[in-house]
Amino acid sequence: xxxxxPGTGSEAGTGPEPGTGPGAAGNAPELIQAVPLRRPxxxxxxxxxxxxxxxxxxxxxxxxxxxxxxxxxxxxxxxxSKAAMVSLSLTVLAMFGGIVLGVVLxxxxxxxxxxxxxxxxxxxxxxxxxxxxxxxxxxxxxxxIYKHIDLGIPFVHQFVxxxxxDLFTAYWxxxxxxxxxxxxxxxxxxxxxxTSVDEGQDEAARALGMSWGQTMRRIxxxxxxxxxxxxxxxELISMLKTTSLVTAIPLTTELYSRTRDLSVETxxxxxxxLVASTWYLFxxxxxxVGQFYLERYFARGASRKMSGRQLQALAxxxxxxxxxxxx
Amino acid sequence: MSQPMVRxxxxxxxxxxxxxxxxxxxxxxxxxxxxxxxxxxxxxxTFLRCINHLxxxxxxxxxxxxxxxxxxERGGKLHxxxxxxxxxxxxxxxxxFQKFNLFPHLTALENISEAPIRVKxxxxxxxxxxxxxLLEQVGLSDKAKAYPAQLSxxxxxxxxxxxALAMDPKLMLFDEPTSALDPELVGEVLDVMKQLASxxxxxxxxxxxxxxxxxVADELVFMDGGVVVESGKPRELLANPQHERTKAxxxxxx
Numbered sequence: 001x002x003x004x005x006p007g008t009g010s011e012a013g014t015g016p017e018p019g020t021g022p023g024a025a026g027n028a029p030e031l032i033q034a035v036p037l038r039r040p041x042x043x044x045x046x047x048x049x050x051x052x053x054x055x056x057x058x059x060x061x062x063x064x065x066x067x068x069x070x071x072x073x074x075x076x077x078x079x080x081s082k083a084a085m086v087s088l089s090l091t092v093l094a095m096f097g098g099i100v101l102g103v104v105l106x107x108x109x110x111x112x113x114x115x116x117x118x119x120x121x122x123x124x125x126x127x128x129x130x131x132x133x134x135x136x137x138x139x140x141x142x143x144x145i146y147k148h149i150d151l152g153i154p155f156v157h158q159f160v161x162x163x164x165x166d167l168f169t170a171y172w173x174x175x176x177x178x179x180x181x182x183x184x185x186x187x188x189x190x191x192x193x194x195t196s197v198d199e200g201q202d203e204a205a206r207a208l209g210m211s212w213g214q215t216m217r218r219i220x221x222x223x224x225x226x227x228x229x230x231x232x233x234x235e236l237i238s239m240l241k242t243t244s245l246v247t248a249i250p251l252t253t254e255l256y257s258r259t260r261d262l263s264v265e266t267x268x269x270x271x272x273x274l275v276a277s278t279w280y281l282f283x284x285x286x287x288x289v290g291q292f293y294l295e296r297y298f299a300r301g302a303s304r305k306m307s308g309r310q311l312q313a314l315a316x317x318x319x320x321x322x323x324x325x326x327x
Numbered sequence: 328m329s330q331p332m333v334r335x336x337x338x339x340x341x342x343x344x345x346x347x348x349x350x351x352x353x354x355x356x357x358x359x360x361x362x363x364x365x366x367x368x369x370x371x372x373t374f375l376r377c378i379n380h381l382x383x384x385x386x387x388x389x390x391x392x393x394x395x396x397x398x399x400e401r402g403g404k405l406h407x408x409x410x411x412x413x414x415x416x417x418x419x420x421x422x423x424f425q426k427f428n429l430f431p432h433l434t435a436l437e438n439i440s441e442a443p444i445r446v447k448x449x450x451x452x453x454x455x456x457x458x459x460x461l462l463e464q465v466g467l468s469d470k471a472k473a474y475p476a477q478l479s480x481x482x483x484x485x486x487x488x489x490x491a492l493a494m495d496p497k498l499m500l501f502d503e504p505t506s507a508l509d510p511e512l513v514g515e516v517l518d519v520m521k522q523l524a525s526x527x528x529x530x531x532x533x534x535x536x537x538x539x540x541x542x543v544a545d546e547l548v549f550m551d552g553g554v555v556v557e558s559g560k561p562r563e564l565l566a567n568p569q570h571e572r573t574k575a576x577x578x579x580x581x
Contacts, residue, residue, distance in 0.1 A: 302431065
């Protein structure tokens with residue numbers, strides 16, 4: 001058996017000069033330039049998909065039921081775009097409330113305090129156990145159930161007396177209803193994220209004298225985010241579509257209700273459905289792009305793969321090291 | 328004579344019905360290095376974790392630098408310590424774990440500067456400068472921007488030591504710091520620890536590295552079944568163990 005060492009050369013005298021390390025020119029083997037493997041399956045699959053897509057598009061374009069001119073007419077109609085903004089703002093506000101409450105509920109659920117644990121569990125049981133549509137109908141009836149809200153000492157003296165109907169418009173009832181329902185789901189997602197972080201992280205942070213709050217904010221939550229973000233993106237997109245249920249409150253200024261109302265003008269609901277779907281798809285796409293960047297941010301340090309910049313720095317260090325060796 | 332850095336009197340620790348520590352009494356003087364050895368399950372790590380209150384002592388008393396750990400004594404009664412006070416006690420005690428437990432989402436430099444910034448409220452620039460010095464001290468100045476996953480085990484453990492040192496601890500606890508390392512990486516971590524010991528740091532080290540114990544420790548303690556079986560100068564204890572259990576253990580590891 002023979003073993004040759006890179007950089008030393010196999011024959012004395014003809015080998016490279018001493019001091020030329022591995023990777024020095026003339027010594028390294030040639031880079032492989034192989035003929036790529038042929039992949040006919042991919043070409044066949046592509047052809048089938050393109051054909052099917054063409055047939056579908058051709059059918060859609062020539063089918064008068066889609067009524068594309070009406071679609072084009074209403075897509076950027078101000079009434080539609082305003083309704084789309086209502087849907088979007090409902091989504092953002094309800095999701096924000098849901099996430100904040102969800103984090104609180106998840107932390108309560110993991111707390112050593114048994115009262116907090118049970119309150120969190122009870123909340124979850126109620127809001128996850130009933131359909132969101134039913135909950136929204138309830139919120140719509142809030143003013144009928146509780147005619148006014150009194151703030152003060154119960155049964156003794158009331159300082160503030162508010163009519164419930166004045167306090168909440170249909171819009172804010174919708175935000176409230178969606179946010180509370182969402183908080184139950186977010187609580188479970190956040191809890192899954194928090195428990196996925198290794199126990200040693202918590203111990204290491206505590207051993208450094210960090211408080212519980214600091215440990216959560218700086219150490220545990222940033223690591224939990226990797227687990228929390230993908231299902232939260234799911235929830236966000238799901239929320240955008242759930243806003244179409246707030247008609248139960250009733251709130252009818254959002255995208256789906258508005259386009260359905262407009263189809264009375266057009267006598268054809270199909271193009272209006274397409275208009276609504278286009279807006280929903282547009283928002284979903286934007287949200288997905290946002291999720292991509294968020295995930296990338298919180299993936300810091302998760303992989304041992306180095307970034308392009310790090311590899312570049314290492315390669316430079318390697319080549320300068322070799323040059324020093326040559327001198 | 329100054330007071331001992333660590334004094335332990337009859338320390339017991341139960342996990343439910345399981346008695347892990349059955350009365351540990353020992354003391355460590357400032358600047359002293361103590362190595363704890365013994366078979367796994369003998370309670371070494373639990374005792375170490377009691378010292379910085381990661382575990383709560385069930386019976387007995389434990390003092391660090393004259394201060395009772397985990398409890399405060401008022402009117403002849405022990406009161407459980409609020410989390411804030413426990414955190415203040417831990418701040419002065421560095422701990423190095425078997426599995427490193429570096430924060431994976433922070434770079435090596437950020438791992439070291441995090442606690443000084445958050446806990447000691449140091450300025451970011453001050454903490455970063457100090458972190459760079461510490462990285463240099465453990466021989467990793469070129470790894471400041473690397474994430475833990477990009478470092479070898481030995482490098483990670485050296486960063487972990489630097490992270491503990493950044494809090495300027497008066498006592499360092501090492502919980503089997505080389506047990507998770509490839510054999511060729513053990514030396515670099517032990518070298519850093521030797522350097523610390525010769526710099527006068529008070530250290531308690533749970534280890535299976537008998538060579539390190541012989542060379543560096545002022546006192547070697549052999550534990551088994553939750554008690555201290557015997558202790559003494561490492562050379563004497565290793566050469567001439569008195570107890571049968573010590574002899575049996577040493578015959579397996581030496």
